[in-house]
Amino acid sequence: MKIKISFISTLFSFVLLFASCQKDGLYTPKEHLTRIENWEFYDGDSLFRNAEEWEWDGKLLSKITYLDRARIPYATLTPSYDSKNRIESFLYEESGMTWTYQYNYHNNDLCQILVYDQQGEVRGVTTFKKKGGKVAEITLEAYMVSSQNPLRFILPPEVAEMPAAKASGSSQRTTYQLTWKGNDVVKYVVLDGNADDKVISTVETTYDNNVNPYQGMLANTNGYSNINGTFSKHNPLTIANTGKYNLVDEYGNEYADADYEVHETYTYEYEGRYPVKQVRDIYRIFEGRPLSYTLKRTYTYE
Numbered sequence: 001m002k003i004k005i006s007f008i009s010t011l012f013s014f015v016l017l018f019a020s021c022q023k024d025g026l027y028t029p030k031e032h033l034t035r036i037e038n039w040e041f042y043d044g045d046s047l048f049r050n051a052e053e054w055e056w057d058g059k060l061l062s063k064i065t066y067l068d069r070a071r072i073p074y075a076t077l078t079p080s081y082d083s084k085n086r087i088e089s090f091l092y093e094e095s096g097m098t099w100t101y102q103y104n105y106h107n108n109d110l111c112q113i114l115v116y117d118q119q120g121e122v123r124g125v126t127t128f129k130k131k132g133g134k135v136a137e138i139t140l141e142a143y144m145v146s147s148q149n150p151l152r153f154i155l156p157p158e159v160a161e162m163p164a165a166k167a168s169g170s171s172q173r174t175t176y177q178l179t180w181k182g183n184d185v186v187k188y189v190v191l192d193g194n195a196d197d198k199v200i201s202t203v204e205t206t207y208d209n210n211v212n213p214y215q216g217m218l219a220n221t222n223g224y225s226n227i228n229g230t231f232s233k234h235n236p237l238t239i240a241n242t243g244k245y246n247l248v249d250e251y252g253n254e255y256a257d258a259d260y261e262v263h264e265t266y267t268y269e270y271e272g273r274y275p276v277k278q279v280r281d282i283y284r285i286f287e288g289r290p291l292s293y294t295l296k297r298t299y300t301y302e
Contacts, residue, residue: 024110025086025103027216028059031274035300042293049295056302060085066094099123135231138176139193176227183233190243201243201260203227207234210273213299235275239264261285275299 034056038049051067066075075094082088090101097118104112115124122143129137173193178185190201212235241262262284269277278297283290 023086023216024108025088025105026084027061027087028085029213029216031211031213031301032056032061033213033299034302037298039296039298040293041296046296134178134180136178138178138227139173140175141171141173141193143171178227178231185227185231188227199243201241203239203241205232205236205240206238207232208237208268210235210268210270210275213274213301235268235278236264236266238266258287259285271301274301276301 033054035054036052038051040047040049048069048071050069051071053065053067054061055063055065060081061079063079064077065073066077068074075092078091078093080088080091086105087103089103092099092101099118100116102114102116103110104114109128109130111128113124113126114122115126117123124140124142126141127139128135129139175191175193175197177189177191179187184207185205186207187202187204189199190203191197192200212233215233239262241260241264243260244257262282264283265281267279267281268275276299278299280295280297281292282295283292285291
């Protein structure tokens with residue numbers, strides 16, 4: 001697997017969220033997010049990165065609009081619901097392109113997501129296996145016909161960008177095996193399905209005791225969260241990600257079986273039990289070269 005890592009910015013992505021006390025596909029939080037702003041810090045300067053505007057119809061999320069660095073809308077995410085108020089699909093629109101994420105349920109469990117391009121062709125399949133009422137394994141399969149990766153919306157940032165330009169009909173498979181403690185994912189292992197399920201990454205997380213505002217939905221993470229941080233009931237405090245990858249760095253240099261580490265520390269300001277500000281300190285080591293930077297996120301609720 002060849003993964004492109006950017007040490008300046010993290011890939012825009014989506015992650016599907018679950019929790020044992022939350023019904024699959026149902027997102028009806030007590031506090032409604034209305035705006036999220038992301039900032040980055042370099043050499044003491046604070047730079048606006050992007051933002052999200054959330055709209056609601058009663059208890060249900062009706063639309064998310066994404067704003068770029070110039071605060072100009074560039075994309076939207078629109079959910080639809082079934083008769084049980086479960087997420088039935090998401091329509092993502094950006095620059096004249098559309099992607100549809102169709103949710104399939106078995107009884108009360110979400111078992112599969114199909115990803116369609118605007119021509120109605122299936123470009124990705126996500127399947128879920130549960131154990132003891134919790135998601136234990138996730139398998140993502142992308143069918144690549146160009147450099148566009150349709151699964152970039154549901155993969156964690158560090159494994160989000162697949163190799164470019166595969167032949168029609170070929171695929172890239174990645175599996176995530178999750179370990180839970182209570183209602184939080186404290187560890188997950190990433191397996192490369194195209195290399196005999198080789199372990200390419202191990203991610204471990206600690207948490208606070210406050211409310212994760214994303215719990216229960218397919219949330220835009222903008223590179224601020226991984227599976228462990230967004231599946232869980234609580235907010236991450238530390239994340240340690242270690243592994244070996246075939247990497248392409250931000251300069252286009254390729255490295256085979258390169259050692260890669262990411263260590264993240266999160267601090268928060270809260271109103272009640274909900275975060276209103278998150279500061280994320282990131283320390284990365286790639287081929288022995290360290291890099292540190294800080295990201296900030298603010299939340300507004302109605």
